Amino acid sequence: MNHQIRVLVADDEPYSRKELIHLLSNHPSIEVIGEADSGEQAVVKCVQLQPDVVFLDIEMPxxxxxxxxxSIRELKKVPGIVFATAYPQFAVEAFRYEAVHYLLKPFEEEDIKETVSRIQKLLPEKRVVKKNTGKFAVESDGEIIYINPNDIIYVTREEKLSKIVIADSEYEVKMTLKDLESRFEQYPFFRIHKSFLVHLDYVQKLTPWFNGAYQLELKGRQEVLSVSRNYAKELRHQLEI
Known part of the structure; x- marks a missing residue:
């Protein structure tokens, strides 16, 4: 059976709730099933909705x-907890309650992505499971070519088109890199730069460059790709045992 990770967002500030829900909506594996504007309401909704994870603000009246x-830790079905707050000083106490992550405001897309990745690792049975037998269709010279996503080495954005690179061919599609990232979410692709999405199975060598950036070499390709320092830490986390 296919599952999504069911999330409850609890924050007394409406804007913060809406912003977080919007950022989470970019991840197909996440389903926001409810929101709460107080701690008391969060506990009640945990009982009613049975979420897998609660994103919980700390400073609430x-x-x-x-x-x-x-209180949540005392429930019969205990969800994972992600503290989402503007106050870093509560981190030590928060992790006493086995928090999945400690997310600081203002929220950044990369921080949300890392948090979702952590949730998926801790709740593997709740990942969206799809049979990876489908093909990705591209048009070339008036023909429709069907590509196995696992044959794609990397994708890059060039002007108004995205270029899909496999071992012996390259194809251009109109989809944005963000759309392709969502389409390939069930495959081991990772964003290494705002303009590059790579298949982790083809990563061969990672070399430190400067200012925290890296250079990446891929199996079957001569070109060297740049890894932005904003993505380098999570890339190493994804690659290493």
């Missing part, structure tokens, strides 16, 4: 996030 986490 009445029952704060730490007290809410204590």
């Amino acid at each position: 009445g029952m704060n996030g730490i007290d809410t986490a204590k």
Whole structure:
């Protein structure tokens, strides 16, 4: 059976809730099933909705996030907890409640991506499971070519088109890199730069460059790709055992 990770967002600030829900909506493996504007309401909705994960603000009137986490930990079905707050000083206490992650405001897309990755690793049974038997269709010289996504070495964005690179061919498509990243979410692709998406199975060598950036070599290709320092840490985390 296919599952999505069911998420409850609890924050007393409406804008923060909407922003977080919007960022989470970019990840097909996440389904936001509800929101709460107080700690008390978060506990009630945990009982009613049975979420897999709760994104929990700490500074809330009445029952704060730490007290809410204590109450949630006493429930029959205990969800994972991600603390989402503007206050880093609560991190040590927060992790006493086995938090999945500690997310700081203002939210950044890369931080959300890392958080979703952590959730997926800790809740593997809740990952969206699809049979990877489908093909990706591209048009070339008036013909429709069907590509196995696992044959794609990398994808790059060039002006208004994305270029899909396999061992012996290259194809151009109109889809954005973000759309392709979502389409290939069930395959081991990783964004190494705002303009590059690579298949991790083809990564052969990673060389430190400068200012925290890296250079990446891929099996079957001569070109060397640049890894932005913003993506380098998570890339190494994804590659290493």
